[in-house]
Amino acid sequence: MNEPARYLRTVTLPLDQLRHFPGNAKRGDVPTILDSLRRNGQYRSLIARQVDDEPLTVLAGNHTMMALELHGPGDCGEPVKTGKGTRPCAVCGNDRAWELTARVEVVVCDDDTARRVNLVDNRSSEKGGYDRDALAELLSYMDDDLGGTGYTDADVQLLIAPPPSLEELADTYGDPETDDFWPVLKFRVSPEIRDAFYGLTINCTDTNDDNVRFRYLLDRARNAPDHAA
Numbered sequence: 001m002n003e004p005a006r007y008l009r010t011v012t013l014p015l016d017q018l019r020h021f022p023g024n025a026k027r028g029d030v031p032t033i034l035d036s037l038r039r040n041g042q043y044r045s046l047i048a049r050q051v052d053d054e055p056l057t058v059l060a061g062n063h064t065m066m067a068l069e070l071h072g073p074g075d076c077g078e079p080v081k082t083g084k085g086t087r088p089c090a091v092c093g094n095d096r097a098w099e100l101t102a103r104v105e106v107v108v109c110d111d112d113t114a115r116r117v118n119l120v121d122n123r124s125s126e127k128g129g130y131d132r133d134a135l136a137e138l139l140s141y142m143d144d145d146l147g148g149t150g151y152t153d154a155d156v157q158l159l160i161a162p163p164p165s166l167e168e169l170a171d172t173y174g175d176p177e178t179d180d181f182w183p184v185l186k187f188r189v190s191p192e193i194r195d196a197f198y199g200l201t202i203n204c205t206d207t208n209d210d211n212v213r214f215r216y217l218l219d220r221a222r223n224a225p226d227h228a229a
């Protein structure tokens with residue numbers, strides 16, 4: 001029981017000869033993986049387990065397989081945009097004859113090791129962290145062409161210009177005003193209530209400021225004739 005996995009061979013196989021790991025718990029970002037596959041190609045093999053006459057079961061790379069299924073057979077009709085122009089999709093080569101295949105490393109192992117490999121392959125990637133400086137440097141080589149990296153322009157902006165700290169804000173804007181520490185009222189209302197609020201406060205001095213509107217409404221309530229009178 002629980003023998004280590006043993007490598008058998010690397011093959012390129014039609015996806016219909018593979019099946020997903022039953023009960024895979026990870027929910028991966030399939031569109032991002034497909035974006036990478038189309039730009040970078042399948043740089044990593046799926047890892048699949050061979051059991052007698054059953055179809056090969058994918059232990060690791062289930063989301064890569066899903067991304068290939070999302071691409072589908074034949075020409076996806078989309079060349080890949082790069083910083084310098086376009087080039088063929090690295091999955092299908094924009095070839096109508098492309099068949100839905102994946103490169104697969106085939107292993108044999110027992111049930112216990114199969115589950116362990118599936119679990120740890122998902123877990124190990126999420127447990128790691130990042131050296132932010134190293135990440136920013138790597139991304140700086142991309143020359144604003146982030147295709148197939150999994151990063152967006154907004155991600156990079158956050159990385160190279162993170163939100164300012166409180167100390168930096170105080171340096172820039174001076175010490176916070178006393179009303180920065182005032183309580184904040186925040187609640188959800190129906191569209192009808194919102195419209196009534198805006199309607200009843202239309203004559204306040206600054207309709208762009210809900211704070212002014214609210215004080216105006218309080219004044220109206222205070223000055224309203226008593227219902228009982």
Ligand SMILES: [Zn+2]
Binds near residue numbers: 038071076078092093
């Ligand atoms: Zn394609």
